[in-house]
Every structure is written in structure tokens, then in C-alpha cells.
Amino acid sequence: MDPIARVQAPGLAETSKPILELRGLTKAFSGLTAVSEVSMSVRAGHVHGLIGPNGAGKTTLFNLVTSVFPPSAGTVLFEGADITGQPAHTVARLGVARTFQNVRLFGDQSVLENVVIGTYRNTRAGLAGGILRLPGATAEQRGARAEAMECLAYVGLADLADRQADALPFGQQRLLEFARALALRPKLLLLDEPAAGLNDGETEALARLIDALPGRGITVLLVEHNMDLMMSVADRIVVLNSGFKIAEGTPEAVSADPAVIEAYLGEEETQ
Numbered sequence: 001m002d003p004i005a006r007v008q009a010p011g012l013a014e015t016s017k018p019i020l021e022l023r024g025l026t027k028a029f030s031g032l033t034a035v036s037e038v039s040m041s042v043r044a045g046h047v048h049g050l051i052g053p054n055g056a057g058k059t060t061l062f063n064l065v066t067s068v069f070p071p072s073a074g075t076v077l078f079e080g081a082d083i084t085g086q087p088a089h090t091v092a093r094l095g096v097a098r099t100f101q102n103v104r105l106f107g108d109q110s111v112l113e114n115v116v117i118g119t120y121r122n123t124r125a126g127l128a129g130g131i132l133r134l135p136g137a138t139a140e141q142r143g144a145r146a147e148a149m150e151c152l153a154y155v156g157l158a159d160l161a162d163r164q165a166d167a168l169p170f171g172q173q174r175l176l177e178f179a180r181a182l183a184l185r186p187k188l189l190l191l192d193e194p195a196a197g198l199n200d201g202e203t204e205a206l207a208r209l210i211d212a213l214p215g216r217g218i219t220v221l222l223v224e225h226n227m228d229l230m231m232s233v234a235d236r237i238v239v240l241n242s243g244f245k246i247a248e249g250t251p252e253a254v255s256a257d258p259a260v261i262e263a264y265l266g267e268e269e270t271q
């Protein structure tokens with residue numbers, strides 16, 4: 001979407017408040033502090049980037065936001081409410097979805113079933129109803145399948161709905177995970193290196209998908225090493241290094257920031 005269209009998107013005035021706010025977020029593992037006193041906010045209706053060298057703490061920060069584990073210190077606010085330490089399924093139900101750095105799919109299930117699983121937070125009968133076939137689940141199951149098909153169509157995989165997930169090439173598996181995250185109807189979508197392993201054409205297609213999400217009411221927090229992709233979609237970028245936030249600003253500003261350049265040069269020297 002071009003910037004003008006984004007500015008003119010309906011409801012932007014109310015959506016430019018922070019949807020996610022991190023205050024002094026810290027995660028210590030034995031002997032190592034992976035995330036150190038990170039404060040940042042993600043404004044609704046935007047694509048926000050999170051970059052940093054390998055081991056900077058990006059995935060750990062995602063794990064804190066999605067409550068894979070609790071922080072050692074600090075607070076996570078979602079839509080102004082403190083969700084620190086809430087169970088992961090509660091955070092998901094509030095509208096936070098993610099994809100994983102290493103694709104996680106049910107490989108022996110069909111493409112469609114992998115996305116149907118993502119829709120269950122929206123159905124009354126829920127996952128148990130789907131599995132146990134409780135009364136009332138059937139109509140919802142049909143709805144869930146229709147919704148899953150829409151998500152597959154959005155990422156261009158509708159024709160492959162009946163294929164087994166692990167029969168797809170890697171690039172399409174990443175898109176499938178993307179579709180499953182969308183099926184949760186998230187307000188905030190965390191994408192952890194979605195372009196890793198994709199070819200140039202797939203990466204360009206992904207950039208268009210990500211760029212269109214704010215127009216669909218989905219705010220994005222994107223971790224990505226592909227700087228061309230990051231520069232083309234992010235409005236604002238936070239830079240982590242060794243767990244600390246070292247810079248924040250527009251893509252142009254952070255890419256010219258000496259501390260950021262030094263952090264990445266340091267990485268090259270150690271590789």
C-alpha cells in the first residue's frame with residue numbers, strides 16, 4: 001500500500017495509539033540476560049521492525065510478548081492492559097498471533113487443517129469441540145473451514161488446501177504458517193524472520209502481504225534480517241544488541257546510526 005493510502009485509512013486517528021507497550025522488559029536465563037530493560041511501543045496500524053545481530057534477543061522478546069515464558073522484570077501492556085505473565089492462550093485470545101523462526105506446522109495434516117486450527121479461538125465450541133465433535137461444533141466447523149480457506153486464498157495457497165503440509169516446498173510452508181496466524185484474526189501479528197529461506201520472488205510477494213496488513217486492521221511487529229524487505233515495509237525500527245535497545249527511529253535514521261552500524265560490523269567480525 002502506498003503511504004498516502006495508509007494515511008487515509010479509516011480510523012487511523014484512533015489506531016495510532018500504542019497497541020503494544022513494553023516497559024523495562026528483562027529476561028535472564030542462567031548466566032545470560034537475553035533481553036535487558038527494553039522499553040518500546042508499537043503503534044496500532046503500523047508495521048514496526050525489530051532488528052539486531054544474531055543472539056540480540058529478538059525471538060526472546062517475541063516469547064515474552066506471547067507469554068511463552070514470563071519476564072524476569074518489566075511489563076507488557078496490550079491495548080493498555082497489563083498482560084504480563086498471562087497464559088499464552090489468553091494472550092492469543094486477546095489478539096496476538098505469531099509465526100516462528102523455525103516453521104511449526106502439523107506436517108502430516110492437510111494445508112487446510114493447519115489453518116483451521118488457527119481459527120479455533122474464534123469458535124464457541126473451540127478446539128475441544130472440534131476434536132470431540134461436541135454438539136454445536138459442526139456448523140462452527142464449517143464456518144472455520146470457510147474462514148481458513150479465505151486465509152489460504154489471501155496468501156495464495158487456496159489451490160493446495162488438500163495437500164499434506166510437509167509436502168509443500170519450504171517457501172509455501174512459511175506462507176501456510178502466515179495463513180494460520182491470520183486465521184486467529186489477530187490485532188497484532190509478530191513475524192519472526194518470515195523471509196528466511198524464501199527466494200526473491202517469494203520475498204517480494206511476502207512484502208506485499210505484510211504491507212497490506214495495516215489496511216486490514218492488523219498491526220505488525222516484524223523481525224527480519226533481510227534489510228531490503230525491512231526497509232520496504234517498516235515505518236519504524238527498534239534495534240537490539242546483546243539484549244539492549246540501542247536505537248529506534250525511521251528505517252533511514254537507524255540504518256545511518258553509528259551504534260547500529262558498529263553492532264552489525266561486530267557481528268561480521270565474529271563470524
Ligand SMILES: Nc1ncnc2c1ncn2[C@@H]1O[C@H](COP(=O)(O)OP(=O)(O)OP(=O)(O)O)[C@@H](O)[C@H]1O
Nearest residue numbers: 029032034052053054055056057058059060061101
Ligand atoms: N530458552 C533459552 N534458554 C537459555 N538461553 C536462551 C533461551 N532462548 C534464548 N537464549 C539465549 O538468549 C540470547 C538471545 O537469543 P534470541 O533467540 O532471542 O536471539 P535472536 O535475536 O532471535 O537471534 P537470531 O537472529 O539468531 O534469531 C542468545 O544468547 C540465546 O542463546
Ligand SMILES: [Mg+2]
Nearest residue numbers: 058059060101
Ligand atoms: Mg531469533
